Amino acid sequence: MSEKSVVQTDEPAEYTITFAPQRNNDNFSTLAQLSYKASNTVEMTDLSVDNSSPQTEHRQRYLEPTLGASTLKSDDMLKTSSVPSRTPNLSNAWEFAGWGSTSFLELHSPSKSDRSSSGTLLGQWRATSISGNDLIASVFYTIAVVIATSGKYAPISLLIVSLIIYPFKNILNEVGTTLPLNGGAYNCLLNTAPKWFAAIAAAVSILDYIATAVVSAATATAYAGSYLNLGKTVIFWMTIGVLCVFAGIVLLGIRDSATVALAIFLFHNCVLSILMVAGVVRWISIGNGVLSANWNENPSENVASEIFYGVCIGLLGITGYEHSSDYIEDQKPGVFPKTMRNMWVNVSLINAPLTLITLAIMPLGVINEHPEDIISVLGEYAAGSWLRILVTVDAAIVLGAGVLTGIIGVNGLVERMASDQILPQFFLIRNSITGTKHFIILGFLVCCVVLYAVLDGDVTSLAGVFAVSFLSVLCMFAIGNILLKYKRHRLYRPIKVSTGVTMFGFASLFITLLGNIVIDPSLAKYFFIYFAAIYGVMMIMLNRIWILKTTFFYLDKIVVLHKYKIGDIIIRMIKSIKQQPVIFFTNTDDIHILNKVILYIKNNELTGTVKFIHLYSNIDEIPPRLESNHRILDELYPKIQIDLMFIQCPFNPETVDAISSQLDIPKSLMFISCPGENFPYRIGEFHGLRTIML
Structure with a gap:
């Protein structure tokens, strides 16, 4: 083995430096000789290493002046370290990493092209549209679930959701503008907390992307299947087909376009505007009879609990809110806060008002009969079959964009985590033909299909898992904001939020997270199974050296296995890592x-x-x-x-x-x-x- 390093010293003398261990036996020897020259740069070469010692060795550093050199006592450079060996039968001398070096580096001049952006930075509307498509698409699967939970109080629940999320957008703004780096909550915690804790945020973020893709695909096929009167089995396989098609699109290297996302965003807003105007016109024409009947049907014994559970489920209507920070580096300076504002205004003007219109023109019985395609049925009640067709087409387009956003989003997140050594390095392998990282995409597709199959395609249960993972991500943002204030308070902050607001935001979301689990405890089971699997892989990656060293320790006890050189394999693996x-x-x-x-x-x-x-x-x-x-x-x-x-x-x-x-x-x-x-x-x-x- 030969290693070189450079040592800088102050005087142009000539020395011979020997790095050697104190010897307990003759099996281990290390000799490094160093010749110091007038250039003040010294090359040190490890001449020989015979590593077969059964125990940890003592090491000394000697500095011995040659003839004509300055006088320096060897004791001044003496360092002795002795630790009892855990492996008396197998050498652990390989754990010595080698002596460090001191050097002056001449840096090559950086090219300006290295700093140039690979693309145009996003303005506020294109940036809004990418995550906004997820946000406003959530109306297709949120309203029916909230009405089923809180009944006539659903508009009140969704109004409270808008009030809760208003201060939380400023929490996201502070995190995003203080650490404007892609990665969302994971990136924030990576800069403020231990890596194992940041991995929790990464795991729930991956679950959030999985749920985004699955719920979007399932809802899109449910709308199409309802209009075409397709059976449940056909819809089930259609959903898997949609997931496979969009995964194939990304595998082929076709990426999401901000311009296309903006076009979808504008089209969806236009369709919802038409729907709301038609609904209001229908409401005026029929009067308040339907609304009154819905209000008087099934009097509630506990109004507060119904509103609370409606809020818990209603937070599903703001999914997508957390995704804007995942591509903040691609946004122009100052755009991120505008993006958050635009999304809050959008969700406030759509979710609660559209729910009220639904209760004003559709009987509760009909609403509960159509949990999977309530918005398209609302279009038919408001203006006839033409509007139902338009809403169905809109649902297929915007929810398809949600699937694509989920796949592309997780691709970037997993790539970052693999670079940070939290996930296996094979995820970074690029396809030689398309240039895409196919292991990430295929792994994500498998996770989506398994989750959909386990829940038997039930959109309501999928929405519940989605809500738990989404709220977990927002809670991690709040925790990251608190740690940012405490551990990184010296960082420049364009936007500041008081600790009280942050604590209120965290408490509100954590309570609603628990509320979702109380509503359907089985959702927590599916969530934690997936979370444990993803987080378990991360913990193995973060602790794989400890795992290998523990294996090496027990291998040392089994002498009969030593002849198979398993220890050498483990050592090579550790050194490679x-x-x-x-x-x-x-x-x-x-x-x-x-x-x-x-x-x-x-x-x-x-x-x-x-x-x-x-x-x-x-x-x-x-x-x-x-x-x-x-x-x-x-x-x-x-x-x-x-x-x-x-x-x-x-x-x-x-x-x-x-x-x-x-x-x-x-x-x-x-x-x-x-x-x-x-x-x-x-x-x-x-x-x-x-x-x-x-």
């Missing part, structure tokens, strides 16, 4: 801060190499104790190779891009401490750089 380095940009030499960085990386990242990078303008500005403290930490953590690199460049997005390209390290594995409000750049301009400490 840990070969990806990570970077921390430091502007300080405070050892307690640098130590906190190492502790964070030990607890959250699967790596054996940490690179501290210090950017400077003049060499006199380099913190005086940075190099010596780096060496202390390198001695302190033998299982992590800690390198120190100096780069004479300003700290800006272009420099970070160039470092990422030159060192081949993704920006998702590049960390900084939290910048203050006077920092000249916004964290979103770095496109993935992660804040890991205050």
Whole structure:
């Protein structure tokens, strides 16, 4: 094995440096000789390693001056570390990651084309339309479920939903504008909490996308099947067919177009406007007789509970609200808050008023007979069969867009998570023909089909699972906002929300989440089964080194298996996992801060190499104790190779891009401490750089 590193020293002397262990036996030897030259750059080569020691070795560093060299006592460089071995029969010397290095890096000039956008940034209406199609499409499956739950009080329940979501849009605004990075709640928690906790947000977000696609496909086929008088079995297979068709579209590399999304958004709003106007005209022509009959039918014994359960289900009518933050980097500056405002206005002007119109012109008995296609039947009651046909076509189009949004959304999220080493790396494999990541799409399709089959195509049950996953995502946003205030309060915030508003938003959504589970406890069963499966995969990925080391420990006890070299296979697997380095940009030499960085990386990242990078303008500005403290930490953590690199460049997005390209390290594995409000750049301009400490 041969490894090279570069060491910087202060004086142009000539030294021989030997890194060697204290010997408990003769089985382990490490010899590294270093020749220091006048260029102040030293190349160190590990000449020989014979690794068969049965126990952890003591290690020493000696610095021995040659003739004519400056005098330096070897004791000044002495470091001894001794830990009893867990594996007395198999060597654990392989856990030593190697000595870190100190070097000056000459950075290649970044090309301006590297920073150019791959496409045009979205304005407020195109940005609104992408997630807005999910939002306003929810009217097709929300109104009937809310009326079935709260009856005549359904309009009141949906009005309360609009009031609850109003302060919550500002919570989303604060999170999105403070950390304007794709990934939604997962990204927020990744920058404010341990990785295992961010994985919870990722798991519920994936479930949310699965439910989005399944409910959209099931509702679209239910509307078409109702009009064509198709049987339940035919509708069941039609839904699976719709999911497969849209998965195939994405597999072929055909992506969602913001212009097409805007056209669908405008068409859907026009159809709903026609429906509402026709409904009001019909209401005026028939008077309040139907509304009065519905109001007096089945007097309620507990008005408050019916309204509350209606609110719980009614929050399903704002699904899509959480998706805008998943593509915030593709939006023009300042567009995200406008997008949130537009969606809130849209849902407030449609859901509660349209529900009231439904109760005013349709008897409750008829409404309850059509839970899967209530809006198209409303069109027929309002203006005849032509409007029912128009609404059915509209439902097929806009709900189809919802399926496509779910598939594309999960594709981006899973890709980000695989890059963050939370999901398996095979998800990043691209199809050689279409360029798409087919394992993500096919895996998502399988999850959708299984969920639909398990619930036997029941749209009401699917909507319940959708509500639980959607509300869980919003709760994670609220938690992320609270952590953002506490742990990253120095970040620049264009929009600020008080802690009281955040706590109110979280409490409201958490209570309604529990309400949905109380309404139908079986929904929680399906939700938690899916959540446990997805989160379990993530936990295995995050803890796979621990799993392999535990396996290695028990393998050590079974001597008869040693001849099969299973231990060597495990060691190779661990080294392969840990070969990806990570970077921390430091502007300080405070050892307690640098130590906190190492502790964070030990607890959250699967790596054996940490690179501290210090950017400077003049060499006199380099913190005086940075190099010596780096060496202390390198001695302190033998299982992590800690390198120190100096780069004479300003700290800006272009420099970070160039470092990422030159060192081949993704920006998702590049960390900084939290910048203050006077920092000249916004964290979103770095496109993935992660804040890991205050």
